[in-house]
Amino acid sequence: MNVDFLIIGQGIAGTLLSHTLLEAGASVLVIDEYRPNSASRIAAGVINPVSGRRFTISWLYDDIYPVAVKTYQHFEQLLGVPVFKDRNIWNVLPSEQLRDAFMERTSGLAYMQVPETDPYEQFLHQPFGAAVIKGATVLLHNLLPAWREYLKEHKSLREERIDLAALKINADGIQYKDISAGRIIFCEGAQTISNPWFNQIPFLLxxxxxxxxxxxxxxxxxxxxxxxxxxxxxxxxxxxxxxxxxxxxxxxxxxxxxxxxxxxxxxxxxxxxxxxxxxxxxxPSGTDRRPIMGLHPEYPALGIFNGLGTKGTSLAPAMAAQFAAYLLRNEPLQPETDIKRFFNRRKG
Ligand SMILES: Cc1cc2nc3c(=O)[nH]c(=O)nc-3n(C[C@H](O)[C@H](O)[C@H](O)COP(=O)(O)OP(=O)(O)OC[C@H]3O[C@@H](n4cnc5c(N)ncnc54)[C@H](O)[C@@H]3O)c2cc1C
CATH class of the missing domain: 3.30.9.10 (D-Amino Acid Oxidase, subunit A, domain 2)
Structure with a gap:
């Protein structure tokens, strides 16, 4: 079997990257060992524009959110299952001080509202009131199995753990058992720390x-x-x-x-x-909390797409699009996400 890309892992990272590459016309095979407790299967898929106790607007949020909406809606059309749901995030404010901080940080933002009525009085303790942020959820319990089925139907999925001892790097790419691929891209989530080619990247799982x-x-x-x-x-x-x-x-x-x-x-x-x-x-978080993507500096047939941390559902669509543009058209990666930042640092 001959493919452009062999992708290892079908969590959010492998799902979004395989989808983006297939949409661009590349040939793809995904190898995934099903793990019921992988991060993507445990996550609730919340997309929240505001993060942390200091209510900071998430990194690149206004750029990545429209890409996420468009991509997940495309999955819905392709797979025929609900994948994306707009939701209000009802923030119960924990103290007067944090209520003031919240109002200061978020007032004037299109996705923030002060509620006029309280539908939860009977159910919730909220002595300092609440504020509403416009967020969403990605229905990962629908998306991941439906994309898996789609890949299976297109003979683009093998359900097994990759045996790295059987992976050979050659002049044209890689050979793994009967599979020849131009590139292998590891989307292994937290299990990446036992990958001998990328284990020098400082992950903070x-x-x-x-x-x-x-x-x-x-x-x-x-x-x-x-x-x-x-x-x-x-x-x-x-x-x-x-x-x-x-x-x-x-x-x-x-x-x-x-x-x-x-x-x-x-x-x-x-x-x-x-x-x-x-x-x-x-x-799977990196120490600088930014996505981690790129090709190995010595073995460019090997790539990685990882480091989605706490924000896999909002980051993955835009980051997969950037990585695919790099892989297919050599468009530059953002320095903040490029794995070169770790390899350069080691040399320096
Ligand atoms: C408790 C919790 C709550 C979260 N809540 C949210 C949330 O609300 N919103 C949000 O955006 N993010 C959330 N996250 C973060 C999000 O889950 C991650 O960012 C995301 O799932 C990472 O996806 P991934 O594909 O990189 O890794 P994973 O989900 O770990 O997927 C990796 C896949 O690769 C497979 N694999 C690994 N190694 C191999 C191998 N050698 N051979 C074959 N297959 C292999 C694994 O079996 C797995 O299927 C949460 C995470 C946790 C743990």
Whole structure:
């Protein structure tokens, strides 16, 4: 089998890159080992223009958001499943001081509103009020399996773990078993740290834990956010996340983080809830919190698309478009995202 690109991984990164390259007319084969706790399968897919306790507008948000909307809507047409949903993010303000900071940082922005009525009085504790941010969710539980099926139907997916010992680099690209490819692009998420060609990139992996809960009688389409975030999944059922840990012995859910998430629920909710499930996954973040993409300086047949960190759903469409333009037409990458920043630093 002969393809232009062999892509390793079908999380958000591999999904968006394979889609963009196929749309541009390239031939693509994806190899993915299904892992139920990969970051893309644990994430709620929230797109939030504002991040952090200081309500900073997310990096490049006004540029990347329109690309994200257009790309996810294109997936909807192609795959026939809902993928993108506009949602209000109902921010419960935790203190007077943070209420003032929020108003100062976000007033005048098109995606920020002060609510005139409170539909949640019966359900939520909110002594300092709330503010609404216009956000969205990407329905990853629809997108990832539907894209997987699409790839399978087009004979463009193999479900296995790549055996790197069987990968050969040659003058025209790479050979992997019966596959010849011009380039191999690793979209391995957190598992990239065991990739011998790219393991010098300084990743700062970040474990996150979430709960799935049922809140009897509580139904909304909004995302509710305070110290924790509630994202609607199905009637009365919510994703509750998430935690952060940079030092962790394994990828298993822990009692400590369950306690943290439950404390957040108790602080927020006036009504009872029931825990259905606890899950954990690892976010693939770089130390500078910017996407990581490019070709290996010594072996340009090998590439990487990673580092989507906490913002995979908003970043991936625009970053995949930039990386595809680089791969197909040699258009320059932004210095902030190019892997050269790590290799240059090592030489210097
Ligand atoms: C708890 C939590 C909550 C999050 N919430 C959000 C959110 O609300 N919004 C948001 O935008 N982002 C969120 N994120 C971040 C987001 O999930 C990540 O940015 C994104 O999923 C990273 O995607 P990826 O494709 O790079 O990696 P992954 O999702 O890890 O995908 C990598 C894929 O590659 C496969 N793979 C790896 N190595 C190999 C190999 N050697 N051979 C074959 N297959 C391989 C894996 O099995 C997997 O399928 C969250 C993350 C976590 C953990």
């Amino acid at each position: 970040n474990k996150g834990e979430v709960l799935r809960v049922r809140i009897p009688g509580f139904n909304t389409e909004d995302i509710i956010k305070r110290s924790i975030t509630l994202v609607p999944q199905s009637p009365e059922t919510y994703w509750v996340g998430s935690t952060f840990a940079w030092d962790y012995p394994d990828e298993m859910p822990t009692p400590e983080k369950r306690e943290y998430l439950e404390a957040g629920l108790q602080q927020l909710l006036k009504v009872p809830y029931e825990i259905l499930e606890q899950q954990a996954g690892v976010r």
